[in-house]
Amino acid sequence: MNEPKKIVITGASGFVAKNIRKFLSLNHYKLISIARNNFKKYKNEEKIILEKYDDPSLLNKIKNVDVLIHLVGTGKQSVDSDFESINVGLTKHFVNLSKKTKIKKFIYFSGLGVSSTTPLGYFISKYKAEILIQNSGLNYTIFRPSYIIGKDDLFTKYLKKQIQNSSIEIPGSGKFLIQPIHINDVEQIVLESILEKKFDNQIFDLVGPEKISFKDYVRLFSKNSDVLVKKINLEDAFHRAIHTSSSEFGVDDLNLLLGGFTGNHEKLKEISGIKFQSILGLLKAC
Template sequence: MDKPLQIVITGANGFVAKNLRKYLSEKNIHLISISRKNFKSFKNETKIVSKNYDQKSLLPKIKKSDALIHLIGIGKQSVNTDYESINFQLTRKIVSLSKKAKIKKFVYASGLGVSSDTCVGYFISKYKSEKSIINSKIDYTIFRPSYIVGKDDLFTKYLKKSIKKDEIIIPGSGKYSIQPISINDVTKIIFQSIVDKKFKNKIIDLVGPEIISFEKYIQLFLQKKKIKLCYVDIEKAYNLAITDSKFDYGVDDLNILVGNFVGDHEKLRNLSKINFQSVKELLKTGALL
C-alpha cells in the first residue's frame, strides 16, 4: 500500500487555506497546517500555532513531507506590516525551511500581474518571492491568481457588508476587467499540481474562463437588489487610499483593478483538464449572498 501524502500548509487561517484544508482532509491526506493564530482543525490534520514560524521548532514536525503550500501574504501595507517582510522575507524563510526539511514540492500563491517589469510594491514583493523559490532548485508550482471567489472570500465579505450600508463604492468607471475563479476549482488545481508531474517547475495564471468588468461582477452579485452604486473619481479614490486607512480600497487594490490584468486560462485548462465553473453563473444563482 502506498504511503499517504503528507502536505504542509502555511497561513492555515486564510480563505483559500480553509477551503483547501477541507478538500484535502476529505481525501484522507495527512495535513500539517500552520498559522500564527489558533484555528479549528479537520480530520487527519496536525495543527501548529506558530507566531514567527520558527525554523528550529517546525523543522522536525514537517520533515520529509511531500509538499508545502505557502499561502501567507498581505495585500495592504501599514506601519506594522509591510510587503517586504511578509510577502518576501517570510516566503524566503519558508523556502529555506522547506529545503532543510527535504520537502519534495513547493506550491506558492503569487499574484496576477506579477512580472519583471512591474513597479508596484505588492507585485515587486511577489516577484522577488517567485525568484527565491526558483533559485532554490526545489520542484515548484507558482500560481498567479486573479480574484478567488467563494462564500467567505474577502471581496464577497466586503460586498455583503456594503449591502447592509445600502451603498457599494466603485472606484473610477468600474469598466476594468477581472477574471475571477471559483474556490472549488482552485482547491482541485492546487492538489493536482502536487500529484501531477505536468505542473513541475511552472508559473501558471490561476484564472477563470470568463473575463468580466468589475462593475458587471457587482451587478450580478447583487441579484437585482436595489443597492446604490457610488462611483468615486479615480483620482479621489487614490487620494483616499493614500490618506484614509478606513477607505474601502488600498492603493494596491486600485493598482490591480486599474491594471486590467487578465491571464492565460487556456494554458490552465489544458494542463488541468477540469471543467471550470462559470463564475457568472455562480453569481446568478445568488450562492455567494
C-alpha cells in the same frame, strides 16, 4: 508524485488555506497546518501555532513531509508588516526549511500581473518570492491568481459590506477587467499540481474562463437587491483608501483592481482538464 505522505500549509487561517485544508482533509490527506493564531482543526490535521516563524522547533515538526503549500501573504502594508518582510522574507524562510527537509513539492500563490517589469510594490515582492522559489532547486508550481471567489473571500466581503450601506461604489469608469475564479476550481487544481508531474516547475495564471468589467460584475452581483450602484471619481476613491488605514480595500487593492489584470486561462484549462465555474455560477455560489 505518488500519494503524498503529508502536506504542510502555511497561513492556515486565511481564506484560501481554510478552503484547501478542508478539501484535502475531506480527500483523506494528512495535513500539518501552520498559523499564528488558533484555528479549527479538520480531520487528519495537525496544528502548529507559532507567534514567530523563526521558531527553531519548526524544522523538526515538518520533517517527513512531501509537499508545502505556502499561503502566507499580505496585500496590505503597515509599519509592522510590509511586503518585503512578509511576501519575500517568509517565502525565503519556508524555501530554506523546505530545502532542509527535502520537500518534494513547493506550491506558491503569487499574484496575477506579476512580472519582471512591474512598478507595483506588491507585485515586486511577489516577483522576488517567485525568483527565490525558481532558483531554489525545489520542485515547484507557482500560481498567479486573479480574484478567488468563495464563501467569505475578501472581494465578495468588500462588495457585501457596501450593500449593507445600500450602495456599491465603482471607482472611475469601472471598465477595467477582472477574471475571477471559483475556490472549488482552485482546490481541484492545487491537488492536481501535487499529484501530476506535468505541473512541475511551471507558473500558471490562476484565472477563470471569463473576463468581465468590474462594473458589469457589480451589476450582476447586486442584481437581486435594490442597492444603488454609483460611480465615484478616482480622486475620492484613492483619498479614502489613503486616509483610512482600517479600510478593507486599501490603496494597493485599488491599484490592482484598476490595473485590469487578466491571464491565460487556456493553459490552465488544457493542463487541468476541469470544467470551470462560470461567472454566473460563482456569483450564485458566493
